[in-house]
Amino acid sequence: MTHIPRGDSPMDDGPHDAAASRRLNDAAGGEARASADHPTAATASVRRPGRPSGAVRGAGQRARLLDAALALFARQGIVDTTLGAIAREAGFTPAMVHYYFKTRGQLLDVLIDERFAPLRAALGTPFQQNPDDPVAAITQLARRLVDVAAEHPWFPSLWIREVISDGGLLRQRMHERFGDTYQKASLAAISRWQQEGRLNAGLEPSLVFITLLGLTILPLASSQLWHTDPVRKNIGGEDIARHAIALLVQGIGPIHAG
Numbered sequence: 001m002t003h004i005p006r007g008d009s010p011m012d013d014g015p016h017d018a019a020a021s022r023r024l025n026d027a028a029g030g031e032a033r034a035s036a037d038h039p040t041a042a043t044a045s046v047r048r049p050g051r052p053s054g055a056v057r058g059a060g061q062r063a064r065l066l067d068a069a070l071a072l073f074a075r076q077g078i079v080d081t082t083l084g085a086i087a088r089e090a091g092f093t094p095a096m097v098h099y100y101f102k103t104r105g106q107l108l109d110v111l112i113d114e115r116f117a118p119l120r121a122a123l124g125t126p127f128q129q130n131p132d133d134p135v136a137a138i139t140q141l142a143r144r145l146v147d148v149a150a151e152h153p154w155f156p157s158l159w160i161r162e163v164i165s166d167g168g169l170l171r172q173r174m175h176e177r178f179g180d181t182y183q184k185a186s187l188a189a190i191s192r193w194q195q196e197g198r199l200n201a202g203l204e205p206s207l208v209f210i211t212l213l214g215l216t217i218l219p220l221a222s223s224q225l226w227h228t229d230p231v232r233k234n235i236g237g238e239d240i241a242r243h244a245i246a247l248l249v250q251g252i253g254p255i256h257a258g
Helices: 015-037 039-046 054-076 083-090 094-100 104-129 134-151 155-162 169-178 181-195 205-225 237-250
Strands: none
Touching (some): 054 104, 054 155, 083 104, 104 181, 134 155, 134 205, 181 205, 205 237
């Protein structure tokens, strides 16, 4: 409540009213002290029950903008996507986008740190968890790629468009921020497995991951077009993973019993 000085109120024109004014001022001071001592209680009295705080709403709006950016980047590429287009996709005004992200480059850096870095780390764990079993490592990586695509529908198309394609902006940006530590570790593991006789010596280590991506990510990205294909319309992620693992581990030759 606001302090009301004597003489400012139209009712403050006599001894009785002056006393009332003093009581009002005393009450206001008490409320101010209580609010200072218990800020959460004062805030709770204003906020409607169940209404999210500004921080919660802000986090939700920011996440919605990131989701919209990923969808557009996967659909039409990073270079052809403006902040204004992201605002329209998310149902916000351009000013809302600029409140969170001043430039498209800043938004892209946030996406790399918050969305791609965790996925990149998850894709590297199969090799770390299976240091002496290349078949298990490659099998888990194939399934992990399919799981990531199922959880994040934008992943296959965006990866093909912006990571493994020539001039992909996302690949350049990720390399600038993270370097090639994961790639070198994977190549070293494959070479060691070959030397130990655990993996086909005829394999080219630098092509193993690209081959795996071609067997998983490319069909997953293409599957969006299979709705009217009578042969492939019922093929799902599990089928793609099984096919990729069988081709990698067993090749195209027939399986002989015993």
